[in-house]
Amino acid sequence: MGIKDDAVEVRAQGWRTLAALHGLIEAELERSLQGQAQLSVVEYTVLDALSRQDGWHMRMQQLARASALSASATTRLVNRLEDRGLLTRILCADDRRGIYTELTGSGSKLLAEARPVHDATLERTLAEAQQVPELAPLVDALPRLRAGV
Amino acid sequence: MGIKDDAVEVRAQGWRTLAALHGLIEAELERSLQGQAQLSVVEYTVLDALSRQDGWHMRMQQLARASALSASATTRLVNRLEDRGLLTRILCADDRRGIYTELTGSGSKLLAEARPVHDATLERTLAEAQQVPELAPLVDALPRLRAGV
DNA sequence: AAGTAATTGTTGCACAAGCAAATATACCGC
DNA sequence: GCGGTATATTTGCTTGTGCAACAATTACTT
Numbered sequence: 136m137g138i139k140d141d142a143v144e145v146r147a148q149g150w151r152t153l154a155a156l157h158g159l160i161e162a163e164l165e166r167s168l169q170g171q172a173q174l175s176v177v178e179y180t181v182l183d184a185l186s187r188q189d190g191w192h193m194r195m196q197q198l199a200r201a202s203a204l205s206a207s208a209t210t211r212l213v214n215r216l217e218d219r220g221l222l223t224r225i226l227c228a229d230d231r232r233g234i235y236t237e238l239t240g241s242g243s244k245l246l247a248e249a250r251p252v253h254d255a256t257l258e259r260t261l262a263e264a265q266q267v268p269e270l271a272p273l274v275d276a277l278p279r280l281r282a283g284v
Numbered sequence: 285m286g287i288k289d290d291a292v293e294v295r296a297q298g299w300r301t302l303a304a305l306h307g308l309i310e311a312e313l314e315r316s317l318q319g320q321a322q323l324s325v326v327e328y329t330v331l332d333a334l335s336r337q338d339g340w341h342m343r344m345q346q347l348a349r350a351s352a353l354s355a356s357a358t359t360r361l362v363n364r365l366e367d368r369g370l371l372t373r374i375l376c377a378d379d380r381r382g383i384y385t386e387l388t389g390s391g392s393k394l395l396a397e398a399r400p401v402h403d404a405t406l407e408r409t410l411a412e413a414q415q416v417p418e419l420a421p422l423v424d425a426l427p428r429l430r431a432g433v
Numbered sequence: 434a435a436g437t438a439a440t441t442g443t444t445g446c447a448c449a450a451g452c453a454a455a456t457a458t459a460c461c462g463c
Numbered sequence: 464g465c466g467g468t469a470t471a472t473t474t475g476c477t478t479g480t481g482c483a484a485c486a487a488t489t490a491c492t493t
Contacts, residue, residue: 143403145427145430146407146410146426146427148429149430150309152429152430153302153309153426154310154329155352156302157302158352160299161303162352175479180303195441195442195443196441203303203307203308203311204481205480205482206442206481207442207443207482207483208479208481209442210444211444211479215479230489231489232489233488234441234442254292254295257296258292272428272430273426276422276425276428276429277299277301277422278295279421279425280298280422280425281297314481326449344471344472344473345470345471345472353451354452355451355472355473356451356453356473359472359473360473361449364449379471380457380458380471381457381458381459381470383471
């Protein structure tokens with residue numbers, strides 16, 4: 136019942152709020168991206184990460200970290216996107232274990248279509264979340280994180 | 285280039301940070317809970333939600349919302365926990381469509397064992413995240429959300 | 434220079450998730 | 464009360480995910 140226990144409960148509460156907001160946003164993004172661009176959230180995340188990368192190529196492991204996915208899931212995710220012609224695998228010459236992935240033309244084209252959908256959904260969902268008392272404080276805190284970038 | 289585009293980018297950045305922190309915490313919780321209490325994160329979430337409920341019983345749909353899971357996933361999750369003897373289904377008399385779930389003795393016992401693991405992992409992981417420049421501001425913001433509870 | 438350890442990516446397997454359909458019950462207007 | 468609609472939960476099916484084992488390449492150690 137002391138200060139220490141309070142801190143524990145505050146952390147648990149913060150985590151629940153974080154998880155709730157995350158789940159809400161992810162579900163909405165999933166619906167809109169799937170519906171309007173045939174992309175899942177992770178697929179969008181990978182394409183977006185690739186497009187924001189200098190030279191537009193990343194190694195499998197960077198992709199895995201960027202998408203918070205396991206190595207095996209990343210392999211198969213890249214397979215799917217490659218089968219759809221949205222990106223290509225490129226062996227790197229310097230480290231022959233590594234494999235680069237690079238957006239194709241249709242990959243960046245699809246991403247260009249999907250990005251407005253993504254951004255609009257994000258805006259709408261955050262506005263919705265702001266109406267939920269439990270979530271509002273976190274929503275308000277988000278834009279203040281990196282004001283200086 | 286304008287204020288509007290900046291807001292879009294700020295939101296996207298905030299979402300990426302949120303997702304990254306969420307993924308990190310969930311992965312760590314998954315490891316420690318699975319390792320020390322044979323519970324997945326969602327399973328813990330459900331047991332915890334039940335224990336924090338007045339009367340210790342909830343309907344399937346409340347459980348689905350609390351765990352950010354679909355109805356069908358909730359059914360099977362409750363099946364698993366019921367098979368392990370951690371909770372029981374109870375038909376409600378007033379609305380015979382509804383089904384209450386209630387913690388059993390071993391359910392709350394296991395939860396009591398798992399909770400310290402959960403809390404310690406949360407504390408440790410947040411401390412770790414605070415060392416990551418990208419995540420630190422969000423970690424700092426979390427405890428300030430509901431100071432008045 | 435050889436051998437061992439560490440890293441990178443892929444595959445086999447089991448499991449949990451979502452969607453849509455099915456079932457059962459409640460509610461509403463008449 | 465009766466038909467139609469809405470809600471609550473479960474089941475069939477398909478798909479994506481993680482873990483462990485594996486293959487290929489690089490780095491380290493002596």
